[in-house]
Amino acid sequence: xxxxxxxxxxxxxxxxxxxxxxxxxxxxxxxxxxxxxxxxxxxxxxxxxxxxxxxxxxxxxxxxxx
Amino acid sequence: xxxxxxxxxxxxxxxxxxxxxxxxxxxxxxxxxxxxxxxxxxxxxxxxxxxxxxxxxxxxxxxxxxxxxxxxxxxxxxxxxxxxxxxxxxxxxxxxxxxxxxxxxxxxxxxxxxxxxxxxxxxxxxxxxxxxxxxxxxxxxxxxxxxxxxxxxxxxxxxxxxxxxxxxxxxxxxxxxxxxxxxxxxxxxxxxxxxxxxxxxxxxxxxxxxxxxxxxxxxxxxxxxxxxxxxxxxxxxxxxxxxxxxxxxxxxxxxxxxxxxxxxxxxxxxxxxxxxxxxxxxxxxxxxxxxxxxxxxxxxxxxxxxxxxxxxxxxxxxxxxxxxxxxxxxxxxxxxxxxxxxxxxxxxxxxxxxxxxxxxxxxxxxxxxxxxxxxxxxxxxxxxxxxxxxxxxxxxxxxxxxx
Numbered sequence: 001x002x003x004x005x006x007x008x009x010x011x012x013x014x015x016x017x018x019x020x021x022x023x024x025x026x027x028x029x030x031x032x033x034x035x036x037x038x039x040x041x042x043x044x045x046x047x048x049x050x051x052x053x054x055x056x057x058x059x060x061x062x063x064x065x066x
Numbered sequence: 067x068x069x070x071x072x073x074x075x076x077x078x079x080x081x082x083x084x085x086x087x088x089x090x091x092x093x094x095x096x097x098x099x100x101x102x103x104x105x106x107x108x109x110x111x112x113x114x115x116x117x118x119x120x121x122x123x124x125x126x127x128x129x130x131x132x133x134x135x136x137x138x139x140x141x142x143x144x145x146x147x148x149x150x151x152x153x154x155x156x157x158x159x160x161x162x163x164x165x166x167x168x169x170x171x172x173x174x175x176x177x178x179x180x181x182x183x184x185x186x187x188x189x190x191x192x193x194x195x196x197x198x199x200x201x202x203x204x205x206x207x208x209x210x211x212x213x214x215x216x217x218x219x220x221x222x223x224x225x226x227x228x229x230x231x232x233x234x235x236x237x238x239x240x241x242x243x244x245x246x247x248x249x250x251x252x253x254x255x256x257x258x259x260x261x262x263x264x265x266x267x268x269x270x271x272x273x274x275x276x277x278x279x280x281x282x283x284x285x286x287x288x289x290x291x292x293x294x295x296x297x298x299x300x301x302x303x304x305x306x307x308x309x310x311x312x313x314x315x316x317x318x319x320x321x322x323x324x325x326x327x328x329x330x331x332x333x334x335x336x337x338x339x340x341x342x343x344x345x346x347x348x349x350x351x352x353x354x355x356x357x358x359x360x361x362x363x364x365x366x367x368x369x370x371x372x373x374x375x376x377x378x379x380x381x382x383x384x385x386x387x388x389x390x391x392x393x394x395x396x397x398x399x400x401x402x403x404x405x406x407x408x409x410x411x412x413x414x415x416x417x418x419x420x421x422x423x424x425x426x427x428x429x430x431x432x433x434x435x436x437x438x439x440x441x442x443x444x445x446x447x448x449x450x451x452x453x454x455x456x457x458x459x460x461x462x463x464x465x466x467x468x469x
Contacts, residue, residue: 011167011415014176014422018341026175030168053405056417058124 001045002063003052005035009059016055020047024060033059076102076112076380077356083451083462084322086352090114090385099371102380108138110359110378116389116409118369119381124414128360128379130158137361138378140458155299159415167419169284169292170300173222173277174419179426182218186427189217190434198469203445206465210435211316215427216309223301224269224276232261237309241458262298277304308420314454314461315424316431319347321465322399323432325448332401334440337433343401344428349387349408350399353453353460357382358412383409439469 003023012031016024023044025034040048052060080087093100093114102112113119122128131137133154157163172178190210197209216234217227225233239246239254246254266278273279278301284291292300323329323343333339362377373379387408390396411418418424435442444451445466452463 009415011417012171012174012419013411013417014174014179017176018422018425021176026177027172028175029172031171031175032168050405054407056411056413056421057415058413 001040001048001065003035003038003040003048004061004063005033006057006059006061007032009057011057011059013056016051016060019051019054020044023048024051073109074100074102074112076104076110080353080453082352082449083453084318084325084352084448086384086388090382090388094385094389098369099373104138104380105141106139108378110138110380111373112380112382113368114382114385114389115369116386116392119383119386119409120413122360122368122379122381123358123383123409123412123416125366126159126415127362127364127366129363130359130416131361131363132359132378134361134363134376136376138359140356140359155295156303164415166292166296166300167415169281170277170304171419173280174422176422179422182423183426183430185221186214186218186430187434189214190431191438194434194438198439202468203466204469206320206467207313207317207462208464210431211320211465212313214316214431215312216305218423218427219305219308222277223265223304224274224278225265229261232257233305234309237306240306241310245455258302259298262301266294266298266301277301304420307418308423310461311459312424312427314459315348315351315428317462317465318351318353318460319344319428319432320435320442320467321444321448321451321462322347322350324442324444324467326399327443329399329401330436330442333432333436337436339401340429340432340436342404342406344425344432345406345408346399346401346403348410348428349393349403349406351387351410351460352384353462354384354410355460356380356458357384381409383412442467442469444468 010033012026014026014031016033017026023037023040025036026032027034048062052062074089078087078089098113098115098118100112102110104110113122157166193210193213197204212234216230220230220233236254236258239251269279270282273283278297281292281297281300287293323333333343358381360379360381362373362375362379365375366373387410388396411421445468454461454463
């Protein structure tokens with residue numbers, strides 16, 4: 001699984017950090033997403049998919065199988 | 067006559083407190099782009115399908131310029147928060163909006179919210195103790211739902227505890243579309259504006275650890291910060307946006323979970339469901355208020371229907387959240403539903419800035435209630451719960467409970 005985030009689209013809602021804190025964080029100075037783990041391990045896949053699905057700005061892209 | 071031919075009155079009247087009006091399903095199915103008449107008599111276009119609402123809320127062509135000369139007025143007295151001049155001081159779109167959003171957004175990160183949890187828990191515990199002391203049945207809305215979010219916001223803005231009740235009154239007045247007279251709304255707005263001007267001057271002289279002091283510390287627009295008037299309006303907007311919405315949602319969330327007590331028992335048995343349960347009550351809130359209005363300065367198409375320039379669109383997130391094409395068994399409450407991409411906080415660049423705060427408050431309230439008052443139940447039959455009329459944000463008048 002490969003994860004890409006779009007910092008321009010990101011609206012800082014923080015849902016991804018609440019759901020998958022091992023993969024996502026937020027910048028201290030403006031709340032914009034930080035991708036901690038672009039190729040997360042299998043134990044994180046379900047959480048990453050959930051984070052991408054609920055992101056209000058559709059700023060998380062997940063490509064499976066990679 | 068079908069819904070296609072008639073002009074519906076909007077908001078759609080609904081007698082039940084927690085159930086959706088029957089029209090939603092019919093509109094989603096046969097008339098997803100519907101003509102409606104607002105309380106002002108002006109016409110607007112109502113969207114009820116998940117895909118349409120999500121697309122429009124995230125599309126910058128649908129602006130928030132509800133003060134345009136040909137935009138629909140929401141009520142005869144004006145549009146309350148939506149049409150006010152104050153709403154134009156915070157940049158509406160583009161790079162300027164993003165700049166504002168990021169300056170303020172740092173206060174609403176997941177980490178900041180986690181750090182606020184202990185103090186929120188303490189506030190909730192104290193309010194519940196007071197409610198228990200007054201004896202049962204108690205009103206969970208007046209005792210817990212209404213005060214908790216205003217205490218939290220006042221703390222974030224550095225407003226002293228003694229002034230919290232005035233803040234409650236102002237936010238109630240500014241969000242109401244019909245209950246107060248125009249004179250009362252203007253008076254409240256004037257008092258609130260004056261209070262915030264004095265409060266900012268005090269913070270400038272003696273900065274604290276609060277959001278406003280830090281916005282001042284960034285400097286003016288030339289330093290990458292905000293103008294004084296923008297800081298002031300930001301403070302006002304955070305109260306108005308963050309108080310009544312969350313206050314009402316606390317009452318509705320608890321009512322929805324107690325309406326079928328097996329839900330409450332499921333949460334008692336497995337508190338790890340709290341997070342997804344909160345999301346599911348947000349999704350199924352049938353009484354979330356007006357929805358989000360948008361104004362079209364140029365012709366645009368939605369769901370194959372051309373909307374002319376000058377159209378005012380109303381997005382019903384609550385109707386969209388029950389769209390069967392987006393959620394399996396959409397009408398059913400599933401406390402473990404995941405993912406739950408509901409639209410209760412909007413979508414796109416303008417989605418609710420305070421959503422992490424609201425989520426944290428709702429989770430904390432539920433966690434403390436389950437722990438302190440496991441025997442909690444509604445003190446009246448669900449059918450007797452009454453809606454509040456006249457708010458841009460929907461809620462229940464009271465939430466009578468026993469424990």
